[in-house]
Every structure is written in C-alpha cells, then in structure tokens.
Amino acid sequence: MVTPSELFRYAIHKFRHLLRGNGGTEELEINRMSLPRKLLLEAAMIMVAVVYVVPFYWMVLKATRISILANFPPDLNPFSRTSFNNFINNFHQVWSFGNFPTWYFNSILVSSVVVTTSVMVGAMAGYAFARLKFRGRNILFYVVLGTLMIPFPVILIASYVFMVDIGWINSYQGLILPQIASAVNVFLMRQYFLTIPSEIEDAAKIDGLRPWQIFYRISAPLAKPAFAASAIYTFIGSWNNFLWPLLEAQTVNYWTLPLALNFFKGANGTQIYWNQMMMADILALIPTFIIYMIFERYFIQGISLTGTKG
Amino acid sequence: MxxxxxxxxxxxxxxxxxxxxxxxxxxxxxxxxxxxxxxxVSLFHYDPFNHSIYYVGFNNYLSVFDSPLFRLAVINALIYTTVVVSTQTFLAFGLALLFNRRFLISKVTRAFVFLPAITSSVALSIIFIWFFSKQGLLNYILAPLGIASQNWLFSTTYAFPSIMMLNIFSTSPYFMIMYLAGLQSIPSPIMEAAAIDGVISPWSKFRYFYFPMLTFTTLFVVILGIIGSIQLFDQVFVMTDGGPAYATYVPMIYIFNRAYLYPGLIGVSAAASFLLFVIIMVITIAQRNFLKEMKW
Known part of the structure; x- marks a missing residue:
C-alpha cells in the first residue's frame, strides 16, 4: 500500500517543471551572454525595481514623520531613532482613531471565511469536473466558465437591491456570501487535478476507496500547490475588495479596511495628515505583504495555471 | 459484472x-x-427603501441614452482603455523579456516589481494622491525642469492622465507574469534552432519568435485589460470621484452614484450597467475576431 506522502513525493518529482518553471527560453541565454551585456541587463532590472519600490518606500517614510508638511531638504532615513518613535506615535493615533481595531477585525473575519469556503467549494467542484464522470459535466463546466464573461457591474446593482430587500445590508453574511463563488478557483483546481496522473486514483479505486475518499485522501493532498495558489489569490482579492463593501457596509461597524483607508483620506477636513494616512496604508498592507513574501512562488504559478495553460 | x-x-x-x-x-x-x-430592475422604477416599485418599460434605458453625463463617461472610458491597454501591454511584454533570465538578481527584482499587483487599490490610490499632490514626488522630479509645482489631480487636463499613469504602473506587473509564463512555455530547442539559423538579435527574436508565439497570451492580456479598464472604479472614486469638472467621470462612477446616492434611480443604474455589459461584449468579440485574422 502506497502512503499519501509517497504519492505526494512522486507527484512532485513527476511535475516539478510545473513547480519550478520548465526552463524555456531563459536557459540558453545565459551561456552565450557577454559580461558587459549581463551587467547592463542587471542594471536595467535594478532600475525597474527601484521605480516600483519608491512609492512604497515613500509610504514608509511618511509614516515615520510627525510633521504633516514636507521638510526641505527631505530627511530620507526611515530607520533613525526619532523615525521609530514617530512611527510608534503615528501607530497609536491611527489605531485609536474611530473604530480601527473593529475594521481590522472585520477584514480578517471576512477574508478568512471567504478564503476557506471559496477554496473548498472550488476544490470540490474542480475535482468533480476533472475526474468524475456524470451527465452534463461539459455543459455545467461551460456554465461555470461563462460566469467569467459576466462583468461585475451587472451583478452589483441587483445584488445590492436584493440585499436591501432581504435586510442583509450591514451584515457579515451580506459581506461574505457574494464573494465565495469563484469560477477562477474552480478552473485553477480543475487544471491542477488534470495534471495528477490518473493511475494513482485507479490504484486507489482498485483498493476499494469510494470516490469521495479518493478525493479527500489521495487527490486533495496532492493538489497542495493549487490550494495554496487559489487561497492566496482569493485572500488578496477579498482583503482588497472595495466596491462591494462600499455598497454593503453602510454603518461604521461593518466597514472593512479599504473603506477605512478611504475614510482617512477625508477624515480631517481640509488638512491632510499624510503621516496618518500612510500609517493606515501600512497597517492594511502588512498581511498581504507577509503572505506574498512567504508564498511568492505560488503567485507566479497560479497565474500560469489559469492564464496560459488553458 | x-x-x-x-x-x-x-x-x-x-x-x-x-x-x-x-x-x-x-x-x-x-x-x-x-x-x-x-x-x-432595469425595467422598473425600483426604490427598495421607500417600497415604490412600478413598471416603466425601456424608459430607464432612454434616460441613460439621453444623459450627456453617461455619454461623457463612455467616451472617457474609451480614451482611458485605449491609452492604458496599449501602453500596459507593451510594457508588460517588455518587462517580461527583461526579467526572463536565470540571474539571481532577476528573481529578487521581479518580486519587487510585482508588489503593486498585490496592493489594495485604495492603499495604492492614497499613495498616489500624495505622489501627484503639491508636496508630492512628481513635483520634486519636475522641479529641475522648471515646471511649476501644482496638484495634478486638481487639474482638468492632468487628472485623468495621472490616473492612467497609476494604473499602467500597477497593472503591468500582473500581465508581465502572464508573458513570463508564456515565454517559459516556449521549448528551448526552438530558440536553439533559431540561434543556429542566425536569429540572434533581440529584435529579430522578438519579431519572428516571441511575438508570434505569444499571440494567444497577447489576446488574453488585451481582453483582460479592456474588461478591467472599462470597469475602472476604485482609483477614480478614491482619487478624484469623477472630478474635477467631470474630467475623470467613468461609467462605473455613474452607475454607483445612481444606485447609492439616489435610491429612486436604481433602475437607471441597472440599465446603465446592462449597456456597459453590451459594450464589453462587443469589444471582446471584435477583438477576438481581429486577432484571429491577424496571422504573422
């Protein structure tokens, strides 16, 4: 009897090109490249990266300043002792502003429920579409993919009216439920399940496992990278979602962080408190940045799975 | 059995x-x-707050058609889409060609370039409100060129290009990853054979190999770009709210305001969202046919 972990190791071995990228065009470049050309390309990469980092660097810099006005010449060091004290001070001001802890809690609650349910629902359906035979499988799969063609605005207004009619405006279920069904997750999961060799499942079938046992014990553990990729995308999407909470959460108690950030923008009348705005920005970005740093590989993979290998 | x-x-x-x-x-x-x-809903006067609901036929659609504001919003969206989609597609392809190397440094820098793709649109908009503000970075950069400092988002001429700039900046990395995935799916032997046949210069490789082989990726990137651009909302709502003087007014702001600010106009809002749906479908289908005929 083969243990799941052995199967997992086998799958990793067999499909490592999916996990690491299969080389492609990048490999032969490096052998033939002259040193000056290599240095030139590296300099270009660093310049592009700097352009992309500068706005975020400035966000951190602003959050470590007490004065709301720009100094001239600007002090560019966000790591000095005063900067740190200012940072803590700004943090206290933002954290005690309005219902900031509640907004943070709401964001965490909504996103984590959306991620768990959406990935589970997507994996179940994705597995059924990839592996199980049933009547109407193709048609139903096209129906799911067809939802990608419906632009969000068309659903938005009617969902809002529907929520008003059933009294779900300002409620957690109203914030969460419309965000769960995701054709992208179903598609990503199905694509990944299709890459798992069916011999493994056939062997399990001969050993007498029921279809849902095969899904639960054999195939789902093998699809960890796909679970990771869709969980991360769903989390980022839900954490950053602005338009739906804007309509749905009309009282302060149900706000999520993007609404709070937008509120900060105009909170102090005519005077703009850049330091507090940027501090609030940082607090909202921290969870996504941490997840991104840990799982960067899966981001790339998720896009390649859904994007081009259709 | x-x-x-x-x-x-x-x-x-x-x-x-x-x-x-x-x-x-x-x-x-x-x-x-x-x-x-x-x-x-689009066929009704539908006010769920005051429970006043009655059938009006296609009057909501007629009032959307008659609205100069909606027409302005659609024109703005088309200008925005043309500029942003063309620029970001080129930029994404260029960035992918640059970062498609197996240097250690490319892995590290690529991770930084991808940052805006995971950042909340509201947080990024707020950073860029500062960037375009009077004390912001853009004015610092332009000062040596003798350009007077101003708040670019308060200007009817520059507010919309500013938002375009933000979105080109933040969406290109996402599409870069799609191109990277496409480039890595080109089998090495093809490029080796091409090198033996004398296709060595970067331009000829692009012209005869990368671009034609990634037509599908380009189609995908362009269609996704168009769909995203026409539905532009977050950045405009946070940065300018359609102003100044309707310079950044786009269809989603029209739809949102009708539904949110004036409960009596929810039917009009639904009608406008259906028209937006039709516009998106027409562009998507036209685009698909166009790219299908264009064979390299």
Missing part, C-alpha cells in the same frame, strides 16, 4: 453532484439570479 459497474458509476455521479452542489447554489444565488434580476 455490468451491474457492478453501473453501481460504481452511479456512486461516482452522485458524488460528483454532491461536490458541485455548493458551487451551483452560490452561483445561482449570487451570480445568475442577480444578473437576471438586474435586467428586471
């Missing part, structure tokens, strides 16, 4: 229906039903 197999396949299909049931319940309640309900 046949009976055993039947029982097995019946079990299999029953399992399958159970596995897809939650998905279809959710899609039914929160996608298909609202999409149909939205058309129903």
């Amino acid at each position: 046949a009976g055993v197999r039947d029982a097995g396949s019946r079990l299999e299909s029953r399992t399958a229906y159970l596995l897809i049931a939650p998905l279809f319940i959710l899609l039914g309640s929160f996608v298909f039903f609202p999409a149909a309900f939205s058309f129903y």
Whole structure:
C-alpha cells in the first residue's frame, strides 16, 4: 500500500517543471551572454525595481514623520531613532482613531471565511469536473466558465437591491456570501487535478476507496500547490475588495479596511495628515505583504495555471 | 459484472453532484439570479427603501441614452482603455523579456516589481494622491525642469492622465507574469534552432519568435485589460470621484452614484450597467475576431 506522502513525493518529482518553471527560453541565454551585456541587463532590472519600490518606500517614510508638511531638504532615513518613535506615535493615533481595531477585525473575519469556503467549494467542484464522470459535466463546466464573461457591474446593482430587500445590508453574511463563488478557483483546481496522473486514483479505486475518499485522501493532498495558489489569490482579492463593501457596509461597524483607508483620506477636513494616512496604508498592507513574501512562488504559478495553460 | 459497474458509476455521479452542489447554489444565488434580476430592475422604477416599485418599460434605458453625463463617461472610458491597454501591454511584454533570465538578481527584482499587483487599490490610490499632490514626488522630479509645482489631480487636463499613469504602473506587473509564463512555455530547442539559423538579435527574436508565439497570451492580456479598464472604479472614486469638472467621470462612477446616492434611480443604474455589459461584449468579440485574422 502506497502512503499519501509517497504519492505526494512522486507527484512532485513527476511535475516539478510545473513547480519550478520548465526552463524555456531563459536557459540558453545565459551561456552565450557577454559580461558587459549581463551587467547592463542587471542594471536595467535594478532600475525597474527601484521605480516600483519608491512609492512604497515613500509610504514608509511618511509614516515615520510627525510633521504633516514636507521638510526641505527631505530627511530620507526611515530607520533613525526619532523615525521609530514617530512611527510608534503615528501607530497609536491611527489605531485609536474611530473604530480601527473593529475594521481590522472585520477584514480578517471576512477574508478568512471567504478564503476557506471559496477554496473548498472550488476544490470540490474542480475535482468533480476533472475526474468524475456524470451527465452534463461539459455543459455545467461551460456554465461555470461563462460566469467569467459576466462583468461585475451587472451583478452589483441587483445584488445590492436584493440585499436591501432581504435586510442583509450591514451584515457579515451580506459581506461574505457574494464573494465565495469563484469560477477562477474552480478552473485553477480543475487544471491542477488534470495534471495528477490518473493511475494513482485507479490504484486507489482498485483498493476499494469510494470516490469521495479518493478525493479527500489521495487527490486533495496532492493538489497542495493549487490550494495554496487559489487561497492566496482569493485572500488578496477579498482583503482588497472595495466596491462591494462600499455598497454593503453602510454603518461604521461593518466597514472593512479599504473603506477605512478611504475614510482617512477625508477624515480631517481640509488638512491632510499624510503621516496618518500612510500609517493606515501600512497597517492594511502588512498581511498581504507577509503572505506574498512567504508564498511568492505560488503567485507566479497560479497565474500560469489559469492564464496560459488553458 | 455490468451491474457492478453501473453501481460504481452511479456512486461516482452522485458524488460528483454532491461536490458541485455548493458551487451551483452560490452561483445561482449570487451570480445568475442577480444578473437576471438586474435586467428586471432595469425595467422598473425600483426604490427598495421607500417600497415604490412600478413598471416603466425601456424608459430607464432612454434616460441613460439621453444623459450627456453617461455619454461623457463612455467616451472617457474609451480614451482611458485605449491609452492604458496599449501602453500596459507593451510594457508588460517588455518587462517580461527583461526579467526572463536565470540571474539571481532577476528573481529578487521581479518580486519587487510585482508588489503593486498585490496592493489594495485604495492603499495604492492614497499613495498616489500624495505622489501627484503639491508636496508630492512628481513635483520634486519636475522641479529641475522648471515646471511649476501644482496638484495634478486638481487639474482638468492632468487628472485623468495621472490616473492612467497609476494604473499602467500597477497593472503591468500582473500581465508581465502572464508573458513570463508564456515565454517559459516556449521549448528551448526552438530558440536553439533559431540561434543556429542566425536569429540572434533581440529584435529579430522578438519579431519572428516571441511575438508570434505569444499571440494567444497577447489576446488574453488585451481582453483582460479592456474588461478591467472599462470597469475602472476604485482609483477614480478614491482619487478624484469623477472630478474635477467631470474630467475623470467613468461609467462605473455613474452607475454607483445612481444606485447609492439616489435610491429612486436604481433602475437607471441597472440599465446603465446592462449597456456597459453590451459594450464589453462587443469589444471582446471584435477583438477576438481581429486577432484571429491577424496571422504573422
């Protein structure tokens, strides 16, 4: 009897090109490249990266300043002792502003429920579409993919009216439920399940496992990278979602962080408190940045799975 | 024997229906039903707050057509889409060609370039409100060129290009990853053979190999770009709210304001969202046919 972990190791071995990228065009470049050309390309990469980092660097810099006005010449060091004290001070001001802890809690609650349910629902359906035979499988799969063609605005207004009619405006279920069904997750999961060799499942079938046992014990553990990729995308999407909470959460108690950030923008009348705005920005970005740093590989993979290998 | 197999396949299909049931319940309640309900609402004067609901036929659509504001919003969206999609597609392809190397440094820098793709649109908009503000970075950069400092988002001329700039900046990395995935799916032997045949210069490699082989990726990137651009909302709402003087007014702001600020106009809002849907479909289909005919 083969243990799941052995199967997992086998799958990793067999499909490592999916996990690491299969080389492609990048490999032969490096052998033939002259040193000056290599240095030139590296300099270009660093310049592009700097352009992309500068706005975020400035966000951190602003959050470590007490004065709301720009100094001239600007002090560019966000790591000095005063900067740190200012940072803590700004943090206290933002954290005690309005219902900031509640907004943070709401964001965490909504996103984590959306991620768990959406990935589970997507994996179940994705597995059924990839592996199980049933009547109407193709048609139903096209129906799911067809939802990608419906632009969000068309659903938005009617969902809002529907929520008003059933009294779900300002409620957690109203914030969460419309965000769960995701054709992208179903598609990503199905694509990944299709890459798992069916011999493994056939062997399990001969050993007498029921279809849902095969899904639960054999195939789902093998699809960890796909679970990771869709969980991360769903989390980022839900954490950053602005338009739906804007309509749905009309009282302060149900706000999520993007609404709070937008509120900060105009909170102090005519005077703009850049330091507090940027501090609030940082607090909202921290969870996504941490997840991104840990799982960067899966981001790339998720896009390649859904994007081009259709 | 046949009976055993039947029982097995019946079990299999029953399992399958159970596995897809939650998905279809959710899609039914929160996608298909609202999409149909939205058309129903667009034929009514629909005010759920005051419980005043009556049939008005296609009057909502007529009032959208008659609205100069909606026409302005659509024109703005088309300008925005043309500029942003063309620029970001080129930029994404260029960045992908640059970062498609197996240097250690490319892995590290690529991770930084991808940052805006994971950043909340509201947080990024707020950073860029500062960037374009009077004390912001853009004025610092332009000062040596003798350009007077101003708040670029308060200017009717520059507010919309500023938002375009932000979105080109933040969406290109996402599409860069798609191009990277496409580039890595080109088998090495093809490029080796090309090198032996004398295709060495970067331009000829691009012209004869990368671009034609990634036509599908380009199609995908362009269509996704168009769909995203036409639905532009977050950045405009946070940075300018359609102003100054309607310079950044786009269809989603029109739709949102009708539904949110004036409960009596929800029917008009639904009608406008349906028209937006039609515009998106027409562009998507036209684009697909155009790219299908364009063979390199």
